[in-house]
Amino acid sequence: MELRTLSYFVAVAEELHFGRAAIRLHMSQPPLSRAIKQLETELGAALLRRSSAGVALTPVGAVLLDEARALLDQADRVRVRVAAAAGAATLTVGLLADSADPGASRLAGAYSRQHPGVEVHIRETDLTDPTCGLHAGLVDIALTRGPFDETGLTVHELRTDPVGALLRTDDPLARRDSLKLADLADRRWFRFPAGTDPLWQSYWNGGEPRVGPVVRGVQECVQAVLWNGTVGMTLVDHEPAAGLAVVPLIDMPPSRVVAAWNEDDTNPLIRSFVRIAVAAYRD
Amino acid sequence: MELRTLSYFVAVAEELHFGRAAIRLHMSQPPLSRAIKQLETELGAALLRRSSAGVALTPVGAVLLDEARALLDQADRVRVRVAAAAGAATLTVGLLADSADPGASRLAGAYSRQHPGVEVHIRETDLTDPTCGLHAGLVDIALTRGPFDETGLTVHELRTDPVGALLRTDDPLARRDSLKLADLADRRWFRFPAGTDPLWQSYWNGGEPRVGPVVRGVQECVQAVLWNGTVGMTLVDHEPAAGLAVVPLIDMPPSRVVAAWNEDDTNPLIRSFVRIAVAAYRD
DNA sequence: GGTGTCGATACCGTACGGGTATCGTGCCAC
DNA sequence: GTGGCACGATACCCGTACGGTATCGACACC
Incomplete structure (x- = not known):
C-alpha cells in the first residue's frame, strides 16, 4: 500500500x-x-x-x-x-485575464487558508497565451481554458462549461433559445493576434477561419460586440454586461476549465494546489 | 515520496x-x-x-x-x-505468562482506545515458548522477552531491562548491592522443561548448564526460590514478593522486551499495533 | 449475430530497488 | 605519524515489478 x-x-x-x-x-x-x-x-x-x-x-x-x-x-x-521549512514555498499561478470565475475565488480562499506560509505569485495573461506562460516556464501552474498545445504539460480538468454566443440585445438572434454555428456563419467574429495558439483560435472560432476585430482580452470582446455587433463566443454562465445577451450554442463542444503545469516542474506545491483546486471547482 | x-x-x-x-x-x-x-x-x-x-x-x-x-x-x-470494514479486524496477541508489565498495560489501553473496532485475542503462554506460538502460527504478534529463535520472524525491540538475581532475603548474597554470575556459580538455578528454546535456556542460565528445579512460569520461579533458596534470574524492576530480594547482576547482558511477528503474516493490523507498542513502551 | 465497449490476461522491455564489494574520510590508538 | 577502524558514499550487478502493446472474453445493443 x-x-x-x-x-x-x-x-x-x-x-x-x-x-x-x-x-x-x-x-x-x-x-x-x-x-x-x-x-x-x-x-x-x-x-x-x-x-x-x-x-x-x-x-x-x-x-x-x-x-x-x-x-x-x-x-x-x-x-x-x-518546502516551507526549506524556505522554498513559493508558487507562481497563471490566470487568464479578466476571468471572474467563482471557482477561482473559492480556490484562492481555500488555498491561502490551508497553506498560509506559501507565497503565491499571480501572473495574469491575455487571450493570446492560454497557457499563461507555462511553455516559457514563467508560471508553475495555469488556471485557464482549453484548448491549447499540451505537449510537455499535465492538464487536469476542473469543470466543463457549455458555450454560448455573445450578442447585442438588439440582434434578432438574441431572442432565440439556442443557436447552431451555422446560424452565425456570415457574422463577424473575434480574431486573435498573430502568434496565438492555433488550437485556441480554431476552437473559439468554431473551427472556421473568420473575419472581425482582433481582441486580446475579455473586456475587448465585450466592447467589440457592443460597437460592432460582432458575434462573441462565451460561456453561458458568464453574466453578460448591459446591452448584451448570451444564447447557448448547441453544437459547440463544451469548454474545459483546466489546471495545467509542466510535467517536469518539481515544485512540491503543485500537487496540493491541484487537489484544492479540484475540490474548489467541485463545489 | x-x-x-x-x-x-x-x-x-x-x-x-x-x-x-x-x-x-x-x-x-x-x-x-x-x-x-x-x-x-x-x-x-x-x-x-x-x-x-x-x-x-x-x-x-x-x-x-x-x-x-x-x-x-x-x-x-x-x-x-x-480491515474493520472488511470484517477482518481481529488480532491475536501472545503474552508471556504472568508478565505484569506496565508498558503492556499502557499498550492495551492505548490500542483499544485507538482501534475500538478491533477484536484482540489474547493467548498467554508459559516460559517454555518465549515466542508464544509465533512459529506455530498461533498468534499474530508476541509481546515477549528474548532471546529466542528468530528465523522467519521480525523482531522489534521495545525496551531493554537490566537483569538481577532473585534471592531469599535470608540469603547472605541478598544484602549485596550487585552480583556477578561467578558469585552464583555453585547455586541451584531454574531449569526449563525439555523442548524449551535453547537460546532462552542458555541466556537465563547465564550461559552455563545448571541444576535445580524445572519451572514453567513466573509464579513457579518465585515459589522455587522461597522453598529451595534457588537463584532466580529476573529483572531488577520486577517488584519482588515478600521474603524475596533482587540484586542486580552486572555481567548479564540486558534483557530485551520485544514485539515479534511472522515476516509473512499479512494481517494489516500488525504494523499499527507495533507502532502503538513502541510509543507505549517509550513513555 | 455482428459490432462495440470495457475490464482482464498475456507477454515483453526497461528501470528501479535491493544486493555485494569497495572506496574515501576522519578519528583514534599506539 | 601511521595503521586500523568506523561509517557513509560509490560502483556495479541482478532480479523483480511496473508500465507498455496486443489480445481475449463477456456483455450490451443494434
Missing part, C-alpha cells in the same frame, strides 16, 4: 471507469487494473465490483476512498510544509 | 545512524543511503547533516520527521479501518 497505488485507486473510484482513470493518470489501462487487483489482494478485501453495468464501489472500497483521499491530502501537506 | 521511503527516513532519523537503521529495516546500508539521497533530491532540501561526528537532523529534516511519523501513523490507521 503505497501512496502511488492509493492515488490509482482514488482515480478509479472517482471515475468508476478503468479506462478514463488510466487516461487521467497518464498510463494505460492494463497496469492500472493490475495495480488495483494487487491492492485488493494486499488489503484482503474486494474494493470494486466489476460488472457489465460498470464499476461500483464495495462498502470496503467506499471506506478506503475516504481514507485514501485524506491520506493523500496529508501527504501533499507534508510536501508543502517541508 | 512514497510511504516506504518515508519509513526509511524515519528509521535513519531516529537511529541517527545509517547502519543501525538499515539493520532495523532489514536491508543493507547502501540502498538506504541512496533512498535518503533521492528523497532529499525530490524534496529539494537537505534532511540530514553527515559529518564525522555522526548524523544529525537539519531543521527541514526535523519537520519531515514529525510529518512523516504522522503520515505513517495515519497510513496504519487506514489499514486498520479497511
